[in-house]
Structures are given as C-alpha cells and as structure tokens.
Amino acid sequence: MSGIPFEVVVIWIGAICTLALYSVLYKENPVYRLFEHIFLGLAIGYGLYVTWRDVIFAQWWRPLFRDHYWMWIFALVLGLMYLAIYNKRLSWMSRLVMTLMMGLAAGLAFRKFFGQYVPQIGASFKPLAVTVNGPDGLFDPGRSVFASFTNVLFVVCLLTVMTYFFFSFEQRGRAVTSTARLGRWIMMIAFGAMFGSTVMARMSLFIGRLDFLFREWLHMIK
C-alpha cells in the first residue's frame, strides 16, 4: 500500500463512489444507500468543521479573544436569545432577535430591488426602430431590420406576459384575454428553453463523471 501514490488512491475511491451511486440506475440497492449515507455524513461533518474554522473561529472567536474586540460578545448574546424559543417564559427574547433580523432583511430587500431589478426596468425601454451601421460605418438595412424586430418582439413579450399577471381586475374582453393567452404561450416557450438548458446541465454532469471514469481512472480516453 505504501508504494501506491496518494493520487491513485483518491481516483480509485472516486471511481468506486461514482459507480456505487450510479448503481441506483439499475435498481435501488444497499450499496447505493451506504454510499449515499457516507456522502451525507461527510458533507455534514465537513460543513460543521468549515463553519467553525471560517465563521465562528475566524469571524468571532479570534476578533473577540485575540484582538480583544469585546463588542463581539453581543453576537453571542443575540445568538443565545434564539434558543429562548424553547422556554415559554423567555420566548419573548427570541422574538426580539427575530424582529431585528426581519428588519435587516426588509432593508436589504429594498437594496436588492434597486441594485438588481431597477437597471432592468430601465433597459426594458427599447426603441422600436433601430438603425445599425455595418463594419464600414454605413447604414446596414439587414441588421437594422433584425435589431428592430428583436426590440419589437421584446416589447410584445413584455406587455403580453405582464397582462397575464395583471390580477387587479377580472380579465374580460377579447383583447385582454387574447393578449394574456399570448403571454401564457410566450412563457411556455421560455419554460421550454429553460428545460432544454436544464437537460444540457444534467448531461454535462453525467459526461463529467464519464470523463472521470474513462479518462482518469481507466485511461481509455486520451
């Protein structure tokens, strides 16, 4: 065993784990269950260790006890207040800290809206007729028509989908219901594209494992 390089042992363990987990494709079996539990146990154990190393120790213990930032003691007090939920007499303390966190989350949600979505609202105001110049600097009719068509399509999609989600009054009348129906169809097309992309992602994961098994483990793919 001492003659086998560590990397080879790692690759063999990886290959055995991969095959054990893929064995569920044939049928449910105890080997799959065993490796599933090993994986979960390892992930939780490693997660706990990293939480201690990178969060509790690095962000709280060390500033408090090494650098003597005594204000950090309040983090412990606030953290312990969460646990008061288990005591009927003291549960009001947990509500205090939860309220504090909800206030923080609400404030950050405003920031999120402005940082993340407001630029998109601005970007949705598109000109319907666009002129595009070619590489020679002259007007390019083909690209201009295509760019204009893209913008018109965008605005149609935006308006119809928004109509579908407009619930402030009952959707009546042919114009409104037809627009909403078109919006639903557009969403279906978008969901189809997203599903296709999901399939691509799942295939990539499978190919990644195949590549590992046949390139790194069996050396069948060069």
Added chain:
Amino acid sequence: MQARSATRLEQMIGRLDRRIVYLGLFLFTLVPLWSKLALPLYVTDPPKLFHKTVEELPQDKLVFISSDWDAGSQAENRPQFIALIRHLIRRNLKFAIICIAYPTSVQMAQTAILEAIELENAKDRCVYGRDWVNLGYKPGEEPWLRTFAASIPAAVKEDIEGTPLEQIPVMKGVRNFGPDAQVSTMVNVTGSITAEKWYQFLTPTKVKMLIGATAVMAPEQYPYLDSGQISGLLTGMKGAAEYEKLLGAPAHGTAMMAGQSFAHLYILLLILLGNLSLVVGWWQRRRLR
C-alpha cells in the same frame, strides 16, 4: 388489425425498460468521447462578449473571481474557470479568488488554477502572492457582502495561508470595486445563486461583471446581459468550449462537448419516438371510428 399494431407500438415504447434508455444514453455519450467524434461548434455572442471584455481589461488593475462551484457542478464550471485563468495569464492580469457559496470551492479553485498555470507553462509568470491570491471561503451573507462591496480590507483580513492582506503584494492598495478603483472586474464562476448577490451589491459600484454559469442557471442570467449589468456570459460546458475556441486553447470543455452533442441527439430521438408512437396510435384509432 392496423389499429392493434399501432397500440402495440405505443405499448412497446411506453413500457420500454428505463435501463435500456440509460444504456443507450451511456453509449451515445461514451462513444463520441472515446472516438473524438465531435459536431461543429459555433461561438455565440455571450462568450464573444465575455472574451472581448477580458481582452480589454486594464493591466494595472486587479480582477476578482468569485469561484462558487464545487464537485456538483465542476463538469460545467471547472472548464470555464480554467479557460478564464488561462486567458488572465496570457494577458498578464493579476487576480484574486474568493469563494462565498461552498467551503469546498477553495481547494477546487486552487487545484484548477495550478492546472491552468501548468497548461500555460507560466510558473514564473504567475506566482502566488505576486500575481494572484486565494482569499478562501467567506460566508456570503448580506451583511458581509455589504462590507466587502464597500471596502475589501474591512471584510477580508488574510488569505488561505493566514498571511495578512497588507503583506500580500498583489493586494497592496486594493480597496474598492469600480471603474476608477483598484478592482476593475468581478467574474463569478458559479453553480449557485451567488450571481444575484453580486448584482445586488456590486451593480451600484459600476464594476464590470462577468458570469460563468451552469446551463440550468444561464436562462435567468440573460436579462442581466441584456440590461448591461453583466458584460459577458458563459453557459455551462458549451460556454466553456466556446471560450476555449476563442482562446485557441481547446481543453476539457471542447473534449466533453462531443458527448454533449450526441447525448442531445439521443434525447431528441427519444422525444421524436415517443411522440411518433402517440400520433400514429391516435391516427389509427381515429381511422377505425
């Protein structure tokens, strides 16, 4: 008689053992990988924009990379990440790595960087501490992100080896994000929801943002590309292969796309077969009525 045979076709397709479907997928994927049988790869606009943005980055500024992928998405994110590092090395751009989604990303990013350095034969051109640094895992919660976006040294004190930031040459004087600040770009190679966090906190700084996302996440990123909040996008393994093609450095992404293309063809074939059996059955029953 015809109707009965059509029903039999439907039943045959419907009752096809899933293990045969899996076996077909296995063969359709493995054979092209093994025989290097690849379909042509066309480079789309989002990777072109990604490549162009990196190509135009100023060399006196730092590139931050939020490496938020782990074993679960490495098939897609790792080739993207390696291609990005190779591009940065070629352009002599200095970079810093940070991970906010998975603790395991730190080591995986480190290994991938070393592989990229080896592929570029750049051990003397890309030295740890002088040209790049790994700042490790930070729990990417909102209060921390807010501090980080406002002042990098206030949120990060040391690298993964425990060296204080002020003693790391590549981090000297690096304080903020933005067009006029020391960090010109944030690249998020991610298999998690971290991109939204970066939009939230970095959009106001007007720093350039680039995303390397898994294919599942990519459709949600297109509106950000359209609005100009990001300057380029890599979509899964395909994005990695396209980026490798733009770099003229085919590697894992390109090699694995052979399997990807044929796996898609196989799925299309199954969808066609399933629908064909239903349509034929419906047509036969209708004729009998």
